[in-house]
Amino acid sequence: MDVRMGSTGKFFVGGNWKANGTKESVSKLVSGLNSAEITSDVEVIVAPIFLHLPYVVDHIDSRYQVSAQNCWVGRAGAYTGEIAPEQLADMSIPWVILGHSERRSLLKESNDFVGAKAANALAHGLKVIACIGETLEQRESGQMYDVLEGQLKGVADSVSSWEDVVVAYEPVWAIGTGKVATPEQAQEVHAYIRKWLGDKVSQDVSSATRIIYGGSVNDQNAAELANKEDVDGFLVGGASLKADAFATICNARAKVPA
Numbered sequence: 001m002d003v004r005m006g007s008t009g010k011f012f013v014g015g016n017w018k019a020n021g022t023k024e025s026v027s028k029l030v031s032g033l034n035s036a037e038i039t040s041d042v043e044v045i046v047a048p049i050f051l052h053l054p055y056v057v058d059h060i061d062s063r064y065q066v067s068a069q070n071c072w073v074g075r076a077g078a079y080t081g082e083i084a085p086e087q088l089a090d091m092s093i094p095w096v097i098l099g100h101s102e103r104r105s106l107l108k109e110s111n112d113f114v115g116a117k118a119a120n121a122l123a124h125g126l127k128v129i130a131c132i133g134e135t136l137e138q139r140e141s142g143q144m145y146d147v148l149e150g151q152l153k154g155v156a157d158s159v160s161s162w163e164d165v166v167v168a169y170e171p172v173w174a175i176g177t178g179k180v181a182t183p184e185q186a187q188e189v190h191a192y193i194r195k196w197l198g199d200k201v202s203q204d205v206s207s208a209t210r211i212i213y214g215g216s217v218n219d220q221n222a223a224e225l226a227n228k229e230d231v232d233g234f235l236v237g238g239a240s241l242k243a244d245a246f247a248t249i250c251n252a253r254a255k256v257p258a
C-alpha cells in the first residue's frame, strides 16, 4: 500500500455538486453514476445539497459515499437553518466538506471557525474534507504560503486526530474558471502542505493524509494532475455533474503508467 494514501490506501475523488440540481437532474446523475465503470482503486464521494441527501443515500450505488457540503459548529439545538453533524450521521452521511472557498468568501467563515467545525464534525463521527486555497491576488502578491499556513493552522489547532481528514487544495482562481493549476503548480503546493503537516503535526500524519486538488479539473486534464507525486485525488465541481466526465476523472490515476 502506498503510505501516502491514507487509511483506505485509495486515490480519493469527491464530486461537489454545490447548489446545483433538481429532483429530475439528480435522479439522472445518480443513474448515470450507478452505471459508470469506475476502478475499485478509488474512493469516490458525492456531495449533493442537503435536500437531495436522503434521495442520493437511498439510490446511489454502494461504490459511492455521500457527503454534505457543510455542517454546524456545535450540537443540534436552537440554531435556525443549520444542520448538526450528529444529524448527518443519523442519516447515514459519513462525510462533510468544510471550509470551501465559497463559504469562506461569501459567508465570511474564518480559519478558526472552519477548524472548530472540523473538530466538531470529527467528534460526531464524520469524516472531513477540509478545503484551503489562495486567491489570485494573494498568490501574485507573495502571500500565498502565509494564507495557506493560516488555513492549515486553523484546522490543526482544533483537530487532534487526522485519520478521517482529507485536505483539499483549491486555488480560488482555478475554481469554476476553466483555468486549472498546472500539474507543477499543484505539486508545488501539495508538497508544501505535506511538509507543513510533517513539521507542525507529525510525520505520520504527513505521510498518511490525502491531499487532493480542486479547481477546473475535467476529464481532459485529470490524468496529468493525477500523475504528480503529492496529488492524492481531486475535489471536482462542474465536471462532477456529468457522470461520464466524473467517471473518467475517478479513473485518472488508474490510467497513469506506474
Ligand SMILES: O=C[C@H](O)COP(=O)(O)O
Binding pocket: 016, 100, 170, 174, 175, 176, 177, 178, 214, 215, 216, 217, 235, 236, 237, 238, 239
Ligand atoms: O469543490 C470544488 C471546487 O470548487 C472546484 O470546482 P470546479 O471544478 O467547478 O472548478
